[in-house]
Amino acid sequence: MKKIISSLCVIILLSSCGDKTIEEPLVISPEELHASVDKVTEIMIHDIFSPPVASRVFVYPNIAAYEIVALNNDDYLSLAGQVHGLTAIPEPDASRPINYQLAALVAHMELSKKLIFSENKLEAFRDSLYGRWDSKNHTLFNASKDYGLKVAEHIGNWMKEDNYNQTRTMPKYTVDTYDPGRWQPTPPAYMDGIEPHWDKIRPFVIDSANQFKPAPPPDFSLDENSDFYKELKEVYDISNDITKKGDDSEEIKIAQFWDCNPYVSVSRGHLMFATKKISPGAHWIGIAQVASKKSKSDFDKTVYGLTKTSIAIADAFISCWAEKYRSNLIRPETLINQHIDEDWLPVLQTPPFPEYTSGHSVVSGAAAIALTDVFGDNFSFDDDVEVPYGLPVRSFNSFNEAAQEAAISRVYGGIHYRSAVEVGITQGRNLGNFIIQNVKMTKNKDLVSNQTE
Structure with missing residues (x-):
């Protein structure tokens, strides 16, 4: 009888153990965040975002x-x-356990999905993570996911108030053919000017799109003794000089590395299509990832670095685009073809919007200031962001050095005058400094990396 009772006890014990789900702890790594950012960048390039x-x-x-x-x-x-208009996110349910890194990544993917076109590509990536997390700890995963979605909804509602949807219905840019100094569409696609109303987007930290209004460009003039014409001729002369050196010239390598033009059009007979390239902001987000990996930043600091950098980039575009359509300056390619050399082509394809100031210069200046604030000055790094797009690694001693090279690359590429890059990078740096001075994101400045070689 005792043997029967003992056997029953063993069966009951084994049965109860079999019914019990063993839930593992969930550790969300910075690599998973990087993979999500990379996937979003990949989709953005596929979808061709300005x-x-x-x-x-x-x-x-x-x-x-x-x-x-x-x-x-x-x-x-x-x-x-x-940050303008942002209110505190909802508090989590205290009765449910939360993995905050998991919730943060869920919110990141959910908001990203709302902002891209090819949602299915991101959903496939997201579902692969969801399945792995759910299999490890169903209870913790679901509670964390629910909270991440709740926060995503809160940020999404705030996002809807930034005037983006309203700008979709505003009129296209109108070309003024009577003013010889105003921007005109450029070959080969002769696209309309993109985002002429971006100055109406709600900024994040700066007071308005006009806060960092730069000095105007040199007065338009085709007088060979004028400052404007001298800058125009400089673009032509530099282009001819580096083209003679061939594709191995350092200037051409620099121009191609920082091209970052999502609108490059290629003609094949009667067909025209766009090649896939990263945007200037995406390049600098990639640099933020490079710095996070090199400094071995944990998940939280990686998010912090990406966030500060992306805020600087976003406000830089608002500031820069306001000036672009204010000054509405004609591109070098148009004038050189009309007045100097009708067969001349720039090293880079001219992007479809006005010239002044240089977008890459403004954005690079602002992003470099933000990244320096996060990771420290003289942070050397190998920029491999463009490797997936067929370009080699370039190495820099600091973020500001990289920004300076990004700026001058536009002159080497034949798409900007010198004033646009010199004034532009100053505009970006001033804006970046304003952001780091007016937004406090850390209590402890020791979070800045003190890198040693």
């Missing part, structure tokens, strides 16, 4: 992830009340 719109695709998901991180990490401070 540089200003691409900056919007990055900034809102990063802020959503950051706000969740800041709620659970005493080293970080919420952006609510510091």
Whole structure:
């Protein structure tokens, strides 16, 4: 009888153990965040987003992830009340366990999905993560996912108020053919000017699109003794000089590395199609990832670095685009073909919007300031962001050095005058400094990396 009872006890014990789900702890790595950012970048290139719109695709998901991180990490401070219109995110349900990194990544992917076109590509990536997390710890995964979605909804509602939807219905840019100094569409696609109303997008930290209004460009003139004509001729002379050196010239390598033009059009007979390229903002988000990996930043600091950088980039585009359509300056290619050399072609294809100031210069200046604030000055790094797009690694001693090269690349490429890049990078740096001075994201400045070689 005792043997029967003992056997029953063993069966009951084994049965109960079999019914019990063993739930593992969930550790969300920075590599998973990097993979998500890379996937979004890949989709953006596929979908062909303009540089200003691409900056919007990055900034809102990063802020959503950051706000969740800041709620659970005493080293970080919420952006609510510091960024225009942003209110505190909802509190989590105290009765349910939350993995805050998982919730942050869920919010990041959910907001990203709302901002791209090819949602199915991101959903496939997301579902692969969901399946793995769910199989490890169903209870914790579901509670964390629910909270991430709740925060994504909160940030999404704030996002809807930034005037983006309203700008979709505003009139296209109108070409003024009577003013010889005003921008005109350029070959080969002769596209309309993109995002002429981007100055109406709600900024994140700067007071308005006009806060960092730069000095105007040199007065338009085709007098050979004028400052404007001298800059025009300089573009032509530099282009001819480096073209004679061939594709191995350092200037051409620099121009191609920082091209970042999502609108490059290629003609094949009667067909015209766009090649896939990264945007300027996406390149600098990639540099933020490079720095995070090199400094071995944990998940929370990686989110912090990406968020500060993306805010600087987003406001830089708002500031720059306001000036582009204010000064509405004609591109070098148009004038050189009309007045100097009808067969001349720039090293890079001219992008479809006015010349002044240089977008890459403004954005690079602002992003470099933000990244220096996060990772420290003289942070050397190998920029491999463009490797997937057929370009080699370039190495830099600091973020500011990289920004300076990005700026001058536009002159080497034949798409900007010198004033546009010199004034532009100053405009970006001033804007970047304003952001780091007016937005407090950390309690402890020791979070800045003190890299040693």
